[in-house]
Amino acid sequence: MQAIRDRLRELYGSPVNQPHGHPIAELVRTVLSQNTSDTNRDVAYARLRERFPTWEEVRDAPTDELIEAIRPGGLANTKGPRIQAILSALGEHPDLDWLEEAPRGEAVDFLVALPGVGRKTAACVLIFSFDRPEIPVDTHVYRVGGRLGLFRERASFDEAHDEMRRVVDPDDAYELHINLINHGRAVCRPRPRCDECALRRMCPYWRRLRATSLPPVRAPRRAPLGLTDASSSLSASARSSAGRAGH
Numbered sequence: 555m556q557a558i559r560d561r562l563r564e565l566y567g568s569p570v571n572q573p574h575g576h577p578i579a580e581l582v583r584t585v586l587s588q589n590t591s592d593t594n595r596d597v598a599y600a601r602l603r604e605r606f607p608t609w610e611e612v613r614d615a616p617t618d619e620l621i622e623a624i625r626p627g628g629l630a631n632t633k634g635p636r637i638q639a640i641l642s643a644l645g646e647h648p649d650l651d652w653l654e655e656a657p658r659g660e661a662v663d664f665l666v667a668l669p670g671v672g673r674k675t676a677a678c679v680l681i682f683s684f685d686r687p688e689i690p691v692d693t694h695v696y697r698v699g700g701r702l703g704l705f706r707e708r709a710s711f712d713e714a715h716d717e718m719r720r721v722v723d724p725d726d727a728y729e730l731h732i733n734l735i736n737h738g739r740a741v742c743r744p745r746p747r748c749d750e751c752a753l754r755r756m757c758p759y760w761r762r763l764r765a766t767s768l769p770p771v772r773a774p775r776r777a778p779l780g781l782t783d784a785s786s787s788l789s790a791s792a793r794s795s796a797g798r799a800g801h
């Protein structure tokens with residue numbers, strides 16, 4: 555794990571978290587970020603806050619007005635009601651500041667019990683608001699982490715979250731989250747660029763790829779002394795098969 559961290563650090567630097575201390579804002583921003591770009595999310599979030607400055611106003615707004623405000627973020631008909639459902643579940647005066655000091659299990663359990671909130675959103679709230687050591691497993695972290703063997707490649711997202719938290723040093727959580735995303739965008743894309751990847755020597759996916767794509771062993775040009783043409787060709791063919799089977 556440290557070797558992966560260090561290699562990623564050489565490539566992408568050592569990003570430092572700057573927790574902002576606003577968990578409800580993070581929660582709403584994460585809902586808005588689903589299936590859209592960061593730019594569109596930011597536009598939607600800015601419009602939301604401008605139109606409804608308090609969380610109570612967002613919660614109590616006519617839903618069609620809220621939908622209109624966040625429309626640039628896409629899927630507004632789904633996200634608007636979801637944001638209001640979350641805020642309604644937070645009581646009369648929505649407040650999540652207590653999550654900063656709450657036991658980790660209690661904090662995660664509370665967040666994932668909110669309407670439409672899963673492990674990734676819960677992890678985003680805890681790490682970006684309070685620098686609590688969680689690793690949100692988004693699509694990049696899931697793809698790159700699975701290929702690098704940080705968790706089973708076909709693990710559920712919940713299992714991936716649990717494994718990442720188990721194998722990653724809490725002090726490295728933010729850095730690894732950001733740098734796995736950087737690597738997923740730059741090199742380990744859906745169609746990975748393994749030939750130019752600085753992590754390939756430590757990557758089980760690459761080793762597997764290499765083993766299955768080795769060229770077959772070629773027959774020698776001339777038969778070795780003492781062998782007939784027929785036995786030479788049979789020998790080469792057998793070694794070729796053995797070579798493929800052995801990798």
Ligand code: SF4
Nearest residue numbers: 742748751754757760
């Ligand atoms: S070697 Fe390939 S699969 Fe492994 S991390 Fe690099 S790009 Fe991804």
